[in-house]
Amino acid sequence: MSALIHAWPTTLAAFLASTVEFVEALTVVLAVGVVRGWRGAIAGTSVALACLAAVVIVLGPLLTRLPIGPLQLAVGTLLVLFGMRWLRKAVLRSAGVIPLHDEAAAFAKTSAALRGTAPGGTAWDAVAVGTAFEITMLEGLEVVFIVVAMGAGGPQLLLPAAAGALAALVLVVAVGIAVHGPLSTVPENALKFGVGVLLSGFGTFWIGEGIGLDWPGADLSIVWLCLGFLAVALALVPVCRPAARAADAA
Structure with a gap:
């Protein structure tokens, strides 16, 4: 029972976080493929995914050998800081203080920038490969941090975290292939809230x-802690709305 209670939030958090990051990476990779060609886009993305998988494979087992108490304290602190950063942006976007992330606009901006770059003179388009590699590594490193951090909480948690991230990757790629465009309808801010x-x-x-x-309640405290953070974050949304109206008025 304890293993299950630990596993489901681990898998869910990894899945949701990975979905957000992979959606943002997909937008740029799609722009690279459409503008510069799919060969370079797929090559750059594949190399980046291989590097990210290697990082997880190397760091995961190393962290499980460290003393569990200090490791949980360190990783827990990082997760709180990381989570609060996501919550802060989600609250401000929900309140209208900062604009929602627009994948369609990001796709158009990236496409325009890629069209303005001269093609290379070699068989491989260095701009296409480099751009796809860079965005996949950039967004993927956040996924790796979450997967490794979740896995550091106990020897049985690395696999559920990795499974959640892999499921998100498969889902985003499958939907991206199906719609042939950026996933602008994904409720990204709601996912970041979660x-x-x-x-x-x-x-x-x-x-x-x-x-x-x-x-109190041992592992079930995770549920009440999450509900507490959710309640506080939702309560802050209307509090922040006057700041958005003041900015609009100015």
Whole structure:
């Protein structure tokens, strides 16, 4: 039972976070493929995914050999900071303080920039390969951090975290192939809200575990922590709306 309670938020958080990051990466990779050709786009993406998988394979087992208490404290702190960053942006976007991320606009901007770059004189388009590799590595490193951090919470958690990230990758690629365009209809801000809540709640739980806190309800405290972060974040949305109206008025 304890393993299951730990596994489901781990898998869910990894899946949601990976979905957001892979959607953003897909937008740029699609632009590279459409403008510069699919050979370079696929090559750059494939190399980046191989590098990211190698990082997980190397770091995951190394972290499981460290003392679990200090490791949970360190990783929990990082997860809370990471989750709060996602929550902050999600709250501000929901309140209208900062604009929602527009995948269609990002696709158009990237496409225009790629068209303005002269093609290379070799068989491989260095711009296409480099652009696809860079965006996949950039977004993928955040996924790797979440997967490895979740896996560091216990020897049984790395596989569920990796499974969630892999499921997100397969889903995003499949949908991208089906629609032949950027996934502009994905509720990205809602996903970031969920990811921020899960990471903050799970990280707080691990901080408590790391300092020897006896959580009421043991592992079920994760649920109540997540609900608490969600309630506070939702309450902050209307609080931040006057700032958005003031900015519009100015």
